[in-house]
Amino acid sequence: MPTPNSPTSSSTPPAKRQRTQLACLSCRGRKTRCDGGRPACDSCERRGKTDSCVYDQAAARSTRALLNQERRYVAALEDRVRRLQRAKGQQPLCSARNSAAATRLTEAPSVEFNEGSQTPRRSETIFGSSHSPGAEFPRQVDALATVMSPEDDDACFYGASSTIAFLRHVTDTDQGDQGSTSILNGTNVHKYSSSGDNQPIALLPLKVCHERDLAVLPIRHRTDRFLACYWDFVHPLFPLLQRPSFIARYERFWLPNQTLSMGVEDMVFMSNLNLTLAIGCQLCKDIESNEQLAMADQFFDRSQHVLRYDILGSTSLSVVQWLLLTAIYCQSTKHASRCWNSLGLAIRLAQSLGLHIEHPTREAKCQVKFEMRRRLWHTCVVLDRLLAMTFGRPFMIGASYSTPIPSMIDDEHLQETGAGIQPPDVPSRMGLFVSSCRLFEIVADILSSFYARNDDSKLNTGACVQEMFADVLDFNRRLDEFSASIPDYLKVSRNSRPIPSDNPGHINLQQQVLYCR
Template identity: 35%
Template sequence: MKILTVPFLVEMEWGIAVNELMAGPSSEFSETAGAEYDQDGALSAPFRQFRPPNLPLCRGSSFDTSLNNMRSTQNIFEGLSAFPIIPADSDGTVDTVALSRIIERLAIPGVDSIGLGSTGIYMYLTREQRKRAFNAAAQTLRGRKPLIVSVGALRTDDAQHLAKDAEEAGADGLLLAPVCYNPLSEEEVYQHYESIAGSTTLPLCIYNTPSTTHFTFDDALLARIASLPNVVALKQPAPTTGAKERHEALRAKLPSGFSIGYSADWLVADSLLAGGSAWYSVIAGVLPAPSVALMDAIRRGDAIEVRRISAFFQPIWDLFKEFGDLRVVYALANELNLCKVAPPRPILPIAASHHSRIRSALATLGEVCATCARQEDGVKICSYTRSHAGDSVQDITDPTPSALKSGSKSLLTPDTQEPATAASELFSHGGIGTHNDNSRHSMKATGSTVSEQHFDQAIRKSPGPVLQRPRCLDIGDSMIGLVDEPLESYAFFGSSSAGSFMRQMQQAIDYRLGVQHQPTKILVGETNKYDHKSAQRAVGHRSTIEYVLPSRKTADSLANAYWELVYPLYPFLNRAAFNKGYEAIWTGLDTDNENVLVCTTNVIFALGSQVSSIIEPEQRQETAQLYYNRSQSLVDSHFHDRQSIDVVSLYLLMGIYLQSVGSPQRCWMVVGHAIRLAQSLGLHRPDCNFAGGSSRERETACRIWHGCILMDRVLAMTFGRPAMIPKWLSAAVPLPKMIDDEFLDTQVEGSPVRPDGRPCIMEFFVCQLELYDIMDDILLELYMGKEDRQKAVDAISIFKLDNSLANWTRGLSPQLHIDDTPPSDTTPLLRRLDIVNKVRFLHARMLLLRPILAQYCLPQSTEKQVDSLCSRMVMQGSKMCLETAHRTIELIYSHLDSSTVTGPVPAWWYSVLYIYTAATVLLSERLRPEIAIGIENFSNAVSWQRAILVLNTYARVANSAKRCVAALEILSAKIPWAEHQPEYVHPGQHIASAGSDFLFGSDPNVGEINLNDIHLNLNDGFWLNSIPENLQFGI
């Protein structure tokens, strides 16, 4: 047998050779297409070495069950089954590279199986060509999804051979249609199924497709065949009418547990809502993400949502009915650049004159943008679709808050919007989003707005679906750094992230429980590439900027919330210049860089919505997202080329907002772009900070550059990644002066006290820059670049860094003292700055001391140790870390207003991070209870319950907080006390018991979890997937 080889191998994930696959679709089939396979379609010898350790080359019953590759015969034929085309040349030679690319695109959550059936042109291929397709598909899937293949043939013995081929390739199930040239009798069909079922151990599905086979099963024959041992499912077209009655009639005649699934995509919804087990989908084979969205609505039984989503598919259904689904999916695959292939002759492709309708249908679904849809020569590559351009950075949430959808009052008064199209709903491999196109028209804001009632009516009339971003695509939380799907996500979260500390604790837990710890390979790299074209919707260089604003009253309220609660912490704007432009927006006067101004205004509204007490907590995220989406519609593709300090400010504000949503990669990349843009302006040079401008302009430039440094270090700390700006560069530009905005034009020297005798607000920002400079040292010294950090604590570095923190606290003014004395000025703003300063300091101390605590709890530290200075230092450091965690929780708990979810505390996304980090430290007391001895003012049980209460309070604003609760509850239930649970609850405290009620918090849903079924291994993150769906989040 001749083995075809390729000169260069690339290993991806478990080792499939994908050098050609990753190179993208080729315009024509080459002689080397699929060269990694031998002539039978199996992996050639040079590629076999890259198979997963201890796993066979073919999928099947021998796969490791721990990888969830075992599937019962009952669920193989359930859910959404995607049927792709099998690309082949005019001679029928299967292009295995293109087929692997297509199938890889289908291996997403929500697609339950992949089928090679009629859409896969199986009847047009020889046995050897079909074997090649079977093997290529099985090798690509590698057990991640069940593979179902059609083995229909004119002759019974041929079908038996094909069934054997499929089983050897690693297929999970078979489809069998009664293919015939001469009409078949019922007995002939029965014996045909009986013979083939007896020749294989694989489960078999009756493939009833009368329009193709010209044979119609009656119910009695179906029941007779269903009684055969291997026959477990039925696939048949959905009826045009009477779906419920027909399904109930079938269910009454077929065995209990027998799967009844439906095809005919445009009719299938009613049959599935009536109780159908599976959707065998042609369209899902080329457009998986929108199909998953429709199937999710069907699974929920949400008929209204099903109808709304189905409206987007209608142009596709119309094409199916006119041209036939096979011709249409070939055209779709070509338009999406998945492959360049024609259907097998004698079938002819859809004429080029009709491809504008194909592109228009894709635009309606959001798979290509409206600009691509208008191209006469076809879509070469759609710049914003994730399936082509990698992960989009756009925001992909519904632009309408639920309060508006239900007709209730809201702060928002936007213009009337068009029915949802590609410009408003994006279905892609990454979810659903918005794409703003030149053809979309909005109202020029001149101070008047459309009424709320008019907008509510427009929303209710809209046929478009309201779709949520798939939960599985949120690879992490922007502030916590927890990874959801490590096998499908390559985002790197380093050792200073909260999730990393949890993994360290897990090693100690596994040791205590006697569980063998298996190290997990860290995948370094990013798949979520920042795509500027997809992130920033071009509106062109238009002379008139089209935009929409809320009412002036609402706008001023949100802007005031920003100035009072966000700006003092992040003074990244020239406030005087912005206010001048802000007024011009409402009066209709021309301004410079109007789209930058309006975009910045909407980001300010989004940030104000996050902290405004006049918006109900449950509506803040949706309201903020609406404004942020509007800002994105005005960010054009030329922003990257503009040498403007205003654009740097805009990107920093966007970074602040993205911290509050489940978009860690976007946040990371947006802040990175702000830094590069600032450097291109020379803001990093001490002699180039707008030296020729006014003192206000110079100080604004200095604040913005140091804002880049601050955000860089905040994200580095959060994600455990190296900072982008090195220490020598950050120190090159002097810190901003302690001069408040009101005195920038008159005051020369900075001071903690303003000329009017009041405390200077800018002191807080300057002090935070100094604090995060120390935190950067902590990351570099204790968390970055050394693999043996767990083996020895760098005591000298810790002493030096602790001394730096102590010196920093000594330099604070009385207004920002770290001790418990009240500030000199107790106005709400200054009181909040004081508390935020304290909390950030405590968090920095926890980061400093966590390596000591981690070492103390790790397995090697359980050996008998002699009394030494080092051992005592480790003990005291662990005690101090635990006490710091208690103080962090107490500080936030005592100042958070649970009714409004506001108060003089850090922004909720920071508070969630601080509380979550502190709670993980509390759990370490379970492993080494002695570290709590001597801590008289705090109780582990009380602090634990307070942490849970705070997180549950923040769950009203965002589900990520509730997710953290679930993570902590499960970990708590899995950690045993070292010997016995000490009684640390002191008399007089309002918590009466340290029993199991608080270990499971105040959320009753956590009690529904079967903890014995959860295999906890924080090193890979899969344990979180065992949590009930109502505890998952997908902001």
């Protein structure tokens, strides 16, 4: 047996592990080693998951670009630490020590880094930067406005109705902060800085996939499953797609001998399809949570191909749908600004298309078209009220629109010619949305009455208290009337009996969501 100093051992260098340039999505989600085998890697074959072994070809970027990206991220972290230390009155970091540490961090390869893996945007690892827009410098604000780091105070405003404002008000009260203002004005939430050290980054690089990557989808049964989750769980909340026409176009995509060239409308449709898959895969119980996040990131990145075009000059309903789907998806991420701004642009495009005005002559033309216009507009209205309440910001849409609330008719009963009706013995999937439209009209008045007061000096006067008390009683009456007007199959009570249906799951979902709202 050779000794450690023998020629045999010294002349034979230890074998180096071959590094995989690109790992499959399943191994990246599980954070396990992947040999990069095609059509299925060794790890997926051993687990019997060959059908879920898919690769993100668009993720194969150069090592130099990845190193530069990580160096920028580390530099941003250093700047963040210095700002926090200055705010706390501590000594700044030693720049030389941090430079050396940053060099070691960026040069020390990790397994995931060398495999070109993409950690989901909600991961907290240092090298877990997603290739989604703005992921190189992630903002620690979730789109539900519940968590925010200190340095974001100067960049974004969160008003009195937001959860952040409520938590800060409770924290200030608990700490005996005499300088805190009333929770109704929310001015203590937004702090302006006169120094230039905490200026937000003007623009961030955006990864936009190639057009050919738009048509790369998982195997058929998984794609069908993700899309089914979208129709079951999201479509009743925001019915902004016309299901029969969308499914028909989706089915044509799987037909053999289809050309790969796509027009602009095809590209927008594929972007909308990727967004529905990004939303639906996060609701699918068939895959693990880490894999859900990785796949959702990939679908979302592909959907951003629309940004290669001039969306600011668009007059297309499909672009409005794309913006609304982007806002809905970003609600489940920590990219609050992207969620808020996507909705704002969708509202402006919808107004430029005249969705806020109902033309009487249009009703005689096509029931599908005018009902979809109503649904799109009132999706804008509901999201506008919902996000205004969530972020504590003013809503964009006032009362100056004439578009009526959509009819409680399911997609399959709408007619191109003539007027379809909902069968009387079939509970409509539109019940939740129609009821939510009425509910958020009350929410808008509540926000205007209690959170839009600018004169703080009058808040504690007797006249103001009496006025607020009268408003509370009036809103309580309106909510009681709304509760009484809800369809019976959506009411939640101890005496409610199950309604026969081929798919009672969507009824239960509508009941619970409406009850929570």
